[in-house]
Amino acid sequence: MSAAAPHHVVIVGAGFGGLAVCHGLAGAASRPGLRITVVDQRNHHLFQPLLYQVGTAVLATSEIAWPIRHLLRRRKEVTTLLGVVGGIDVDGRHVLLEDGAALHFDSLVLATGARHAYFGHDEWEPYAPGLKTLEDATSIRRRILLSLERAERESDPERRAALLTFVIVGGGPTGVELAGAIAELTHQNLREDFRLIDTRKARVLLIEAGPRILSSFTPDLSDYAQRALQRLGVEIQLGSAVTDCNDHAVTYGGQVVAADVILWAAGVRASPAAAWLGMPADNAGRMKVEPDLTIPGHPEIFVIGDTATINAWHGNPVPGIAPAAKQMGLHVAQTIKRRLQGDMRARPFRYRNSGNLATIGKRSAVIDFGWIKIRGWLAWWIWGLAHIYFLIGLRNRLAVALSWLWIYLTGNRSACLITQVDHRPKSR
Numbered sequence: 001m002s003a004a005a006p007h008h009v010v011i012v013g014a015g016f017g018g019l020a021v022c023h024g025l026a027g028a029a030s031r032p033g034l035r036i037t038v039v040d041q042r043n044h045h046l047f048q049p050l051l052y053q054v055g056t057a058v059l060a061t062s063e064i065a066w067p068i069r070h071l072l073r074r075r076k077e078v079t080t081l082l083g084v085v086g087g088i089d090v091d092g093r094h095v096l097l098e099d100g101a102a103l104h105f106d107s108l109v110l111a112t113g114a115r116h117a118y119f120g121h122d123e124w125e126p127y128a129p130g131l132k133t134l135e136d137a138t139s140i141r142r143r144i145l146l147s148l149e150r151a152e153r154e155s156d157p158e159r160r161a162a163l164l165t166f167v168i169v170g171g172g173p174t175g176v177e178l179a180g181a182i183a184e185l186t187h188q189n190l191r192e193d194f195r196l197i198d199t200r201k202a203r204v205l206l207i208e209a210g211p212r213i214l215s216s217f218t219p220d221l222s223d224y225a226q227r228a229l230q231r232l233g234v235e236i237q238l239g240s241a242v243t244d245c246n247d248h249a250v251t252y253g254g255q256v257v258a259a260d261v262i263l264w265a266a267g268v269r270a271s272p273a274a275a276w277l278g279m280p281a282d283n284a285g286r287m288k289v290e291p292d293l294t295i296p297g298h299p300e301i302f303v304i305g306d307t308a309t310i311n312a313w314h315g316n317p318v319p320g321i322a323p324a325a326k327q328m329g330l331h332v333a334q335t336i337k338r339r340l341q342g343d344m345r346a347r348p349f350r351y352r353n354s355g356n357l358a359t360i361g362k363r364s365a366v367i368d369f370g371w372i373k374i375r376g377w378l379a380w381w382i383w384g385l386a387h388i389y390f391l392i393g394l395r396n397r398l399a400v401a402l403s404w405l406w407i408y409l410t411g412n413r414s415a416c417l418i419t420q421v422d423h424r425p426k427s428r
């Protein structure tokens with residue numbers, strides 16, 4: 001590394017992993033010289049764990065997202081750029097943006113995350129949207145609220161039943177959280193708002209292809225979550241894979257269920273970082289990285305977070321969750337700092353388990369810390385406090401805590417807003 005010109009670190013993606021690299025490099029700029037460029041296709045950092053609450057009208061968008069430029073405003077060595085990366089010139093050391101620009105790097109960190117996957121059925125996406133961005137969340141909110149509005153004006157009982165049927169595909173944490181929140185919204189929070197329909201009769205159906213929901217948790221916590229969801233009025237269908245989705249129905253296990261709102265929470269696919277680098281990826285598109293999170297043959301390129309796969313959790317794969325992305329980001333920052341001081345030794349990344357959490361409605365949750373398992377209201381409080389703690393800024397912490405307290409006490413969800421138009425195409 002040259003001591004003359006500042007070492008240029010380019011970080012692609014200002015999600016949990018990318019921001020952790022940036023934070024980990026704080027204070028390293030003066031000696032022997034460092035400059036950082038953060039590139040993201042969006043102008044905001046998003047707290048994805050609470051996205052389902054925007055989708056179900058609990059929180060407003062601005063409570064879970066912050067402009068990246070503002071977050072990094074005090075870091076004079078950091079430049080923030082809005083741009084979509086479309087490739088990497090590995091040998092020439094350039095990040096290639098889709099608008100034709102190129103950024104030279106000395107060290108590169110790819111932290112571009114993942115999106116939902118439809119297992120080869122991308123044609124289902126317009127009918128069964130997933131939840132990954134703020135736009136996804138507001139579009140899901142719009143679909144849920146529009147369906148209720150249309151049901152209020154529908155005189156045909158069969159159509160009305162379809163408009164009051166909400167299907168969630170995938171029984172992982174996101175599917176469980178969405179199902180619980182939609183059941184509470186329809187069965188409890190909105191029951192006084194409509195005159196011609198009884199929202200308590202809304203059908204919330206959670207479809208899971210595997211034998212149990214929350215398969216990454218222990219079976220007793222899965223059982224508990226299943227019972228807690230059923231108490232909220234969620235119907236759970238296990239062991240049935242979805243075989244078709246369109247604008248008016250979902251098909252699974254040979255059954256066709258008429259539904260206007262179908263939400264997808266069944267799978268993820270990593271960003272195409274492996275393809276940009278010309279490296280092999282696993283079935284979910286994640287790049288297999290070296291023990292120190294670099295790519296084979298290129299110690300100056302790191303891949304972290306949801307877009308990487310590594311067996312660094314006592315020999316098991318590191319889970320695709322926010323704490324893992326943050327830990328990887330901090331490890332990369334340490335590596336770059338050591339290299340700037342002349343220490344070029346590669347140190348393996350090791351994941352420290354920080355627990356597996358999922359919430360079921362506004363009164364119950366399950367937590368698996370490995371050494372202890374907690375469920376019920378105590379787990380919900382731990383979940384709530386942890387999420388408030390990890391939000392950025394005092395204002396957001398207070399705003400979210402107040403929104404939750406308000407809904408807890410009054411049942412009023414203030415974010416029941418239908419915004420933008422419904423672009424869903426008609427199917428056959």
Ligand SMILES: Cc1cc2nc3c(=O)[nH]c(=O)nc-3n(C[C@H](O)[C@H](O)[C@H](O)COP(=O)(O)OP(=O)(O)OC[C@H]3O[C@@H](n4cnc5c(N)ncnc54)[C@H](O)[C@@H]3O)c2cc1C
Nearest residue numbers: 013015016017041048049085112113305306320321322325
């Ligand atoms: C709905 C939902 C709920 C979740 N709940 C939890 C939870 O409760 N607890 C938990 O620990 N984890 C949860 N996760 C997972 C967690 O959010 C991810 O593991 C984490 O965000 C991964 O961090 P990352 O830095 O790899 O990617 P991300 O945080 O996704 O960041 C990727 C960034 O890269 C940018 N980007 C992508 N492609 C490009 C490109 N071509 N050019 C420029 N920029 C690009 C994106 O805009 C984004 O800002 C949840 C995820 C979702 C979707």
